[in-house]
Amino acid sequence: MNLLDGYGMDTITMAGTLEAKLAAMKGAGFSQVMLMARDLVTHPGGVDAAVQAVRASGMRPTGFQVLRDFEGLSGHLHSYKLDIAKAMLEMCAATGSKVLLACSSTSRHATQDLDQIAADLKKLAMLAVPLGIKVAYEALSWGRTVNEFPTSWDVVCRADCPNLGIGIDSFHIFAAKTPLDAIEELDPSKIFLVQLSDFMWQETPTFEERMTTARTFRVFPGEGVHSEQLADLVLRLDRIGYRGDYSFEVFNDDYQQLPLATVAERARKSATWLHQDVLHKSAPLPAWTRAH
Template sequence: MNPLDGFGMDTITLSGSLEAKLAAMKGAGFMQVMLMARDLVGHPGGVSGAVAAVRASGLRPTGFQVLRDFEGLSGHLHAYKVDIAKSMLEMCAATGSPVLLACSSTSRHASQDPEDLARDLRKLAMLAVPLGIRVAYEGLSWGRTVHEFTTAWDVICRADCPNLGIGLDSFHIFAAKTPLDALLEIDPARIFLVQLSDFMWQETPTFEERMTTARTFRVFPGEGVHSEQLAGLVLQLERIGYCGDYSFEVFNDDYQQLPLEIVAERARRSALWLSEDVLHRAAPLPAWTRPQ
């Protein structure tokens, strides 16, 4: 078993062209990639060129991000966001990504009624059905109404669509200080995406500080001050029966100024720490040691 199986990187973590990012991930031993819409629309060859690059890399898409501020709107704002969602879903399907990530709304124009939020997420999930895409709904730690995974899960349950599940992000869990025991309430089969990162300070007391840290100074698992909590999160997910992928979503301005190979190697060390030291996944024995 490859110790990096089940781990991948988000393209947002690296600088440079899409092809360079994919090559650095592959060179570090990763076999999957979390894509962003900007990877496609900003590619010199357009969407088709970006899709061709992903396919040529041999990396498996973990998912596609990110649809923002979708739920809870009405009138012309709702119609506008539905149109945006349709385009996002088409790009998601073109890359072969199985999951579209949708983040909880931060808009002051959005309803705070959980039934309204559930209704709109149900519509989004239904739009994804013909394309064979699942929707992972994630609670941003600065979301207007939904800013913890517990509240996100409540809305998901209200929507009651089999292809609508939850997206978990360790940064938002630690920033909001949501107890890990709350994961026991979630159906592991409905966890569609898990993104991992850490950061360098214990407290993010305001929404503004959370946003600034999240968008500029995350670090890889094992590099920050929440290593023990992060290990506990991964172990708790394994205990409840989660058997999906983990992707490193590390927004870091310093990493954007480093060579791709150096950042990818840091990610590799993080994946090895989680796989071998935390999860104790056995590495395969060399061929010469196996009994004949």
């Protein structure tokens, strides 16, 4: 068993073709990948060729992202977003992904009524049922109404739909300075995705600063200034019984300019830190990782 099976990388972290990214991840020992819609629609061979590349790699999709600004709309905007959601779900299913990530709305056109937000997300989840897909609802730290994970959990509880759960993103927790005690209130079976990353400064006081940092300068777990909090987050999730995947969602302009193998090696070191130093797993990592 590859003990990195519980950890994966995000294609957004690397430059290059989809095939090259998958090969670099697999070469570093990862067996899963978080895919983005653009991986499919920008592939030179089209969506079908991208799907085939994922399948040929043998990599398991951690999930598929990202549906934005879906909930809380009305009239023609709601109908438009339903069409977008259906197309996203079809691509998600084609890749074999079992989780679609939906981020909390930033739209000023969206209602702030949590019951309506929950109703819309339930509708999305029902669309996903025939495809065997779960919807992970993630609180963006610059979301208009839902910008911390306790609120996204509240919305998921209101919706009360088996295949609707939450997505946890460490960046947004640290950026919003959300107390980690709220982790204890979560049902681990309803955490469908955990995305991990860090950054190099303590404060992101404005939404604009959060967005800029999130989209250009995240780093891998263990590389930033929030390592202690990140370790605390992972340990709390482990204590409540979370046994799902950890995906490294690292948007970083510098990493986009490095060789793919170099970036994948940094991710492998991050997974090793989490596995050995944070979670203190007793089983050794595979021999190929110890050789590095």
